[in-house]
Structures are given as structure tokens and as C-alpha cells.
Amino acid sequence: MRNTLQKVWQLFTAAEQRKALGMLMLALLMALAETLGVLSIMPFLSVLARPGVIQETPWLHELYTQLDLAQPRSFIMALGLASIVLVIASSAFKTITQHLLNRFVHLLRHSISSRLMTRYLAQPYEFFISRNSAELSKTILAEVDLVMANLIQPLSQVIVQGIVVLAMLALVFAYNPFTALAIVLVVGTLYGLIYLLVRRHLRHIGTEMVEANRQRYQTCNEALQGIRDIKITRAEAAYLQQYQHASRTQARHMAASETLSQTPLYLVEATGYTGLILIALALLLKSDDVAHVLPALGLYGFAAYRMLPAAQIMYRGFARLNFASATLDSLHRDMSLPLPAAAPATQPAIVPRREIRLQGIRYAYPSTPDRPVLDAFDLTIPVNTSIGIKGPSGAGKSTVMDILLGLLGPQAGTLSVDGKTITAHSLPAWQAAIGYVPQHIYIADASVAANIAFGIPRDKIDMRAVERAARAAQIHDFVTRELPQGYDTPVGDRGIRLSGGQRQRIGIARALYRDPPVLLMDEATSALDGATEAAVNEAIRRLSGRKTIVVIAHRAASLLACDELFNI
Ligand SMILES: Nc1ncnc2c1ncn2[C@@H]1O[C@H](COP(=O)(O)OP(=O)(O)OP(=O)(O)O)[C@@H](O)[C@H]1O
Incomplete structure (x- = not known):
């Protein structure tokens, strides 16, 4: 008590x-x-x-x-x-x-x-x-x-x-x-x-109720997010049963607690x-x-x-x-989770002048601490060049990218820009210099413009920058010609009204919106048809020389334009 x-x-x-x-x-x-x-x-x-x-x-x-x-x-x-x-x-x-x-x-x-x-x-x-x-x-x-x-x-x-x-x-x-x-x-x-x-x-049913509630939320989330797979594999009944079991347990325990009190x-x-x-x-x-x-x-x-x-x-x-x-x-x-010391809100972006470097990196995921994905890993990226990273599936390419992005903190080794190690303190300034296109692009239930200028309040969106980024990502024509409200058209929950390739191009435009000096692309063109991919690659090639670009791709075509290739 x-x-x-x-x-x-x-x-x-x-x-x-x-x-x-x-x-x-x-x-x-x-x-x-x-x-x-x-x-x-x-x-x-x-x-x-x-x-x-x-x-x-x-x-x-x-x-x-x-x-x-x-x-x-x-x-x-x-x-x-x-x-x-x-x-x-x-x-x-x-x-x-x-x-x-x-x-x-x-x-x-x-x-x-x-x-x-x-x-x-x-x-x-x-x-x-x-x-x-x-x-x-x-x-x-x-x-x-x-x-x-x-x-x-x-x-x-x-x-x-x-x-x-x-x-x-x-x-x-x-x-x-x-x-x-x-x-x-x-x-x-x-x-x-x-x-x-x-x-x-009461204590006992209270504990069971917490677990039942967790299951309810998880099942609900999984069922609604994976609805396509659920429909195709006819897994509705299994999910429903799982949900009902948890929901009934919760209801029973709530009722018992009410009555007992x-x-x-x-x-x-x-x-x-x-x-x-x-x-x-x-x-x-x-x-x-x-x-x-x-x-x-x-x-x-x-x-x-x-x-x-x-x-x-x-x-x-x-x-x-x-x-x-x-x-x-x-x-x-x-x-009681620790609150990391807040990094200064507005630091100028760290724009690389010479090189970006990963040195002696060791990284193992928290669930497999004894099996490092990367060990004594080195990579030097000269500024304003484009580097293609290739390697078999599961080799650790996305992990390298997450370390470059500062999303994952390596257990050993450093990420440095022009010889200066990126620390927790300087991380926001480093991230401000990066445009990133992930493997799976998250599309918010908002307009095309809001998705390109992601995280920027509506009244602060720079429409000229949106259009410039959309042109480079080869999506401008589609938006202006085919969408009923152009850049203001809502794209639906997780971009459900867009094709995979369109979503990917919105992701590319998002990365280019701030015109960042560093561009990281993880399988960014995998969902595009040959012609669109070639056009996007061409647009990106035109950026090289002005930007430092790291590309991960399985298809050789996506890496053709790179100045250098790196094998993992
Ligand atoms: N969150 C995680 N927890 C534990 N292991 C993970 C996690 N994410 C990735 N891994 C493991 O790390 C290894 C490297 O994964 P990574 O995604 O970096 O590979 P990749 O080279 O990008 O693969 P792909 O080409 O298939 O995208 C894989 O063996 C994977 O199983």
C-alpha cells in the first residue's frame, strides 16, 4: 500500500x-x-x-x-x-x-x-x-x-x-x-x-487484465495494419478469436472488480x-x-x-x-525511462567538406548482443561523390545506413564528419544535413504536399521547394495532371490511394525537400518501373557532384550511376 x-x-x-x-x-x-x-x-x-x-x-x-x-x-x-x-x-x-x-x-x-x-x-x-x-x-x-x-x-x-x-x-x-x-x-x-x-x-485479476489489454491492442493493431495479408490468407477468424479471448478476459475482470468493490x-x-x-x-x-x-x-x-x-x-x-x-x-x-539531455534545438547543419567516415564499427542488435552484424567495419565516403553499397540480403546494408543516420549507436567505433566525431550532442545537426529515403516509406494520412514537406506545419510549407523536390523525384507530372486537388490531394491512410512506385517517389521527394547536402537511399527505387527508375536515377546523377550520396540497391541498374561501389 x-x-x-x-x-x-x-x-x-x-x-x-x-x-x-x-x-x-x-x-x-x-x-x-x-x-x-x-x-x-x-x-x-x-x-x-x-x-x-x-x-x-x-x-x-x-x-x-x-x-x-x-x-x-x-x-x-x-x-x-x-x-x-x-x-x-x-x-x-x-x-x-x-x-x-x-x-x-x-x-x-x-x-x-x-x-x-x-x-x-x-x-x-x-x-x-x-x-x-x-x-x-x-x-x-x-x-x-x-x-x-x-x-x-x-x-x-x-x-x-x-x-x-x-x-x-x-x-x-x-x-x-x-x-x-x-x-x-x-x-x-x-x-x-x-x-x-x-x-x-483483485491483485491477481488486475495483473491478468493488464496482459489482456496488451493483447487486445496488439491484435487490433496487427489485424488492421496487416489487413491485406489477413484477407488473402483468410486469417480473419484467427485474429478475431485472439481479440475476443483477450477482450472477454478484460470484460470479465472489470466486472468482477466492480462487483467486488x-x-x-x-x-x-x-x-x-x-x-x-x-x-x-x-x-x-x-x-x-x-x-x-x-x-x-x-x-x-x-x-x-x-x-x-x-x-x-x-x-x-x-x-x-x-x-x-x-x-x-x-x-x-x-x-522512469531516462530522458536524454536535450540537444540544443537549432544548431546549424553539419555540412561535410571532405569526408564522412565510419571507423572500427561494431554493431549487434539488442536482441542478439553476441552476434554483431558489423565488426571492425570501415567505410570512407568522400564528399560530393556517390557510393553504391551492395551485398547479399541480411549482410547489414540497412544497418550501415542506420548508423550513418545516427539511429543506431554502435557499441564500438565512430561516425565522423571531416574528422569530427558525431556525438549525441551534435547528432541533430548532423541529421539536419541528411535526406533519407528508407526501404519502407511511411506515408501519413495527409496531402501530397504535407507528405513531401514531412513534419512541417501546413502554413510553413514552402510550395516551391515541394515542387522542385517532386520534379526531381519524377512525381510532379502525376500530381498535377492526375490528382484531383494536385498537391492538396489527401493520400489516405498510409498512402493507400497511391501505387507502391508513387509512394516511393513521394519518399524521394521528401528526402530532397530540404535540399540536403547528404542523401542516403535504401532501396529507394526498387518499386519503380525501368523507365521511371532510369529517370529518377538520372535526376539523382545530376545531383551528384553537388551532394554526397549513398545508395543501397540490389539491382545493378540502380548502382550504375554511382562513382564507387562498396561490397558488404
Ligand atoms: N531489429 C533487429 N533486431 C535483431 N536483428 C536484426 C534487426 N534488424 C535487422 N537484424 C538483423 O541484422 C542483419 C542485417 O540486417 P540488415 O537489414 O542491415 O540487412 P540488409 O543487408 O539491409 O538486408 P536486405 O538487403 O535484405 O535489406 C540481418 O541478419 C537481420 O536479421
Whole structure:
């Protein structure tokens, strides 16, 4: 439990921690207002039952004389009215506090998920090749919500209602310690026993639910992304079954958690009612005077009316804490991912003047640390030349490119430009000098122009640069002649409305948009027909001499224009 609280506390920023303490103060005030409201019923009921009480109780007598009312009846009305005003004011205050609390909790969801997204995006590329992307989106979107709904909200309720329960108990205790102890004993034992019984089960189903949720996201993602293959191989049923299995497990566990957290209410309500009748009878046995019994009964009744729902909310909060602790663990783990020191935002691009060099590179992927793809690898690329890299499939050509791009950090060796080693600090400036065409081009569901000027806000897109890049990539004619809205035509989810070759040419145009001094192309023309490939190659050849170009290609034709060939 302490562990859970600590983890939740660590999810907050310093400002949020301060705000949480402010909320606690508000909750204390709320409990005070509530107590006053409950307390106000006593004088009213006392005087109502026996107006003689006014003369017997000094403070009531004092108040009565001060108010200078004509008769006790008016005094009773005044007391009743005062009690009503107090209860209404306390309810209004409660509503405001509750709203502030809800606001705090929901803004916390926004804050935690944004910080998580920031943390993920700041991780090195290697982090993403070892984690499933569906799992990451699930953590940002679903787990933060789950932690909010099942942990932080209940926790805030536990604290607020806990204070209310304590205040009510203090009130009853001040009136009659014996009854207060009896209440604590009965209600505490009831809830305590049920809590102990269900705690372990809740933790267990909570853990299973995290796994089921992960499977749901992953299956959904895979099914929708691989829809072509799924349709062709008729794998719909298998995916559906996988999804349904996870989804049903999640639904069952959610239902069980709900029920287990609601169950004691009815039991405790019945016990509370029985207790109230017993107290009334006991009081009546002690004194025959209803005037004595009524105020006490009023106090107990009202205190119970406020305390039991609060106790139930507290119990539900505790129950949910157990259910959500596995989710909290996974969220907490990712929120503790290291944030690399931010590189200066705008450094001028590192434009090579002499050469780009890979020296003594050793690289093994995280999943196979003992089997390096590259070992003692050297490559020197003179500036403004074009180099073709060839070699059998799986030889490590794309890995070399990822190292040149600074996406993968080698375990040994250096990447240097004009003798200067590229470090984490200078990496953004180096990447600013590179145009890159990957093997698989990612096309966003946006316009052609937005896809060419990738990552640039719409109003900042330089349409002249877009057109220049599109011409060089041999896609300008297609865009202007065949697309209904030209460069503004939306290309659909992952460029579904484009052919493979068109997507590839958009990728090439994207790499050329910033007119970078270095161009890295990984199988960039593999999806083009002979004539288009020749035209693209010709355009790129015209760039050589002005740019440093590295090309990976299987087809000899794609490498013909290169100044030098390198075998891996
Ligand atoms: N994320 C990864 N985790 C583990 N191993 C990987 C990963 N990516 C690639 N590899 C392995 O590294 C080796 C080199 O892969 P790479 O993609 O660099 O080859 P390539 O020469 O570009 O191949 P191709 O011509 O088929 O594209 C392969 O044996 C591959 O299995």
C-alpha cells in the first residue's frame, strides 16, 4: 500500500504535488463543513422534542435571549432554518471541492500521458525496435486512463471520504465514546474482513487484465495494419478469436472488480440500519424521555447517513487500488525511462567538406548482443561523390545506413564528419544535413504536399521547394495532371490511394525537400518501373557532384550511376 502511494506520488510533478496538498486542505475544510452540518441537527431536535431544554442548556438560553424571539416556537424555526442553511452551504462547498478535485485528476491524466509521450519520443531508435508499438500506444492511451479511473480517482476519494468518516467518528466520539468505538469495531471489522478476502483476488485479476489489454491492442493493431495479408490468407477468424479471448478476459475482470468493490454496501447498510434501531432501543431503555433520545438518534442517524456512503467509497477505493496496482507498475516503469539531455534545438547543419567516415564499427542488435552484424567495419565516403553499397540480403546494408543516420549507436567505433566525431550532442545537426529515403516509406494520412514537406506545419510549407523536390523525384507530372486537388490531394491512410512506385517517389521527394547536402537511399527505387527508375536515377546523377550520396540497391541498374561501389 505504501509502495503504491509512493509510486503514485512520484508520477506527479513538483507543482502537482503542491496542488495535491492544497486539495487535501480543501478536503479537510469540507469535512469540517460536513461535521458542522451534522452537528446542527442536535439543538434543533432537542428543542423540538422538549422546549424546556432552552432553559436547561446555558448556551441555548443565551442564544434564545440574544435573538429576542417572542416564543420558543420561533426559536425552533430559527434553529431548523440555521441547520438547513448549514447543510446547504456544506453541500455547495462539497460540490465545489469535488469539482476542483475532478479537475485536478483529469488534468493529471493529460499531464501524465503528455509526459509519457515526451519520454517515449525522446528514447533512442533502439528502444523502439525492442518494444511493440501497440504496447506503447496502449500505455499512453489506455493505461494512463486506467490508472486515473482505478487508482488516482479512488485514491482521492479514499482521502476525502476518509477525512469525512474521521470527522463523523470524532463527532460521535465526543458525544458518546462507547458508541463511537462500537461503530468503528463493527463497520471496520466488516469492511476489513471483506477487504482481506478480496484483496489478493483483485491483485491477481488486475495483473491478468493488464496482459489482456496488451493483447487486445496488439491484435487490433496487427489485424488492421496487416489487413491485406489477413484477407488473402483468410486469417480473419484467427485474429478475431485472439481479440475476443483477450477482450472477454478484460470484460470479465472489470466486472468482477466492480462487483467486488460494490458488494459490502448492502451488507453495511443493513448493519447500519440494525445498529440504529438497537441504539434507539438501548437509549429508550436507559431513559423513557423521548426528548433525550431524539437528538442522539438524530445525530447517529445523520452521522450514519453521511458516514456509510463515505466508508463504502473508501472501501471501493482500496479495492480498486489493488486491481490497478499492476497497471501502475507498468506505467511507473515507463515514466522512469531516462530522458536524454536535450540537444540544443537549432544548431546549424553539419555540412561535410571532405569526408564522412565510419571507423572500427561494431554493431549487434539488442536482441542478439553476441552476434554483431558489423565488426571492425570501415567505410570512407568522400564528399560530393556517390557510393553504391551492395551485398547479399541480411549482410547489414540497412544497418550501415542506420548508423550513418545516427539511429543506431554502435557499441564500438565512430561516425565522423571531416574528422569530427558525431556525438549525441551534435547528432541533430548532423541529421539536419541528411535526406533519407528508407526501404519502407511511411506515408501519413495527409496531402501530397504535407507528405513531401514531412513534419512541417501546413502554413510553413514552402510550395516551391515541394515542387522542385517532386520534379526531381519524377512525381510532379502525376500530381498535377492526375490528382484531383494536385498537391492538396489527401493520400489516405498510409498512402493507400497511391501505387507502391508513387509512394516511393513521394519518399524521394521528401528526402530532397530540404535540399540536403547528404542523401542516403535504401532501396529507394526498387518499386519503380525501368523507365521511371532510369529517370529518377538520372535526376539523382545530376545531383551528384553537388551532394554526397549513398545508395543501397540490389539491382545493378540502380548502382550504375554511382562513382564507387562498396561490397558488404
Ligand atoms: N531489429 C533487429 N533486431 C535483431 N536483428 C536484426 C534487426 N534488424 C535487422 N537484424 C538483423 O541484422 C542483419 C542485417 O540486417 P540488415 O537489414 O542491415 O540487412 P540488409 O543487408 O539491409 O538486408 P536486405 O538487403 O535484405 O535489406 C540481418 O541478419 C537481420 O536479421
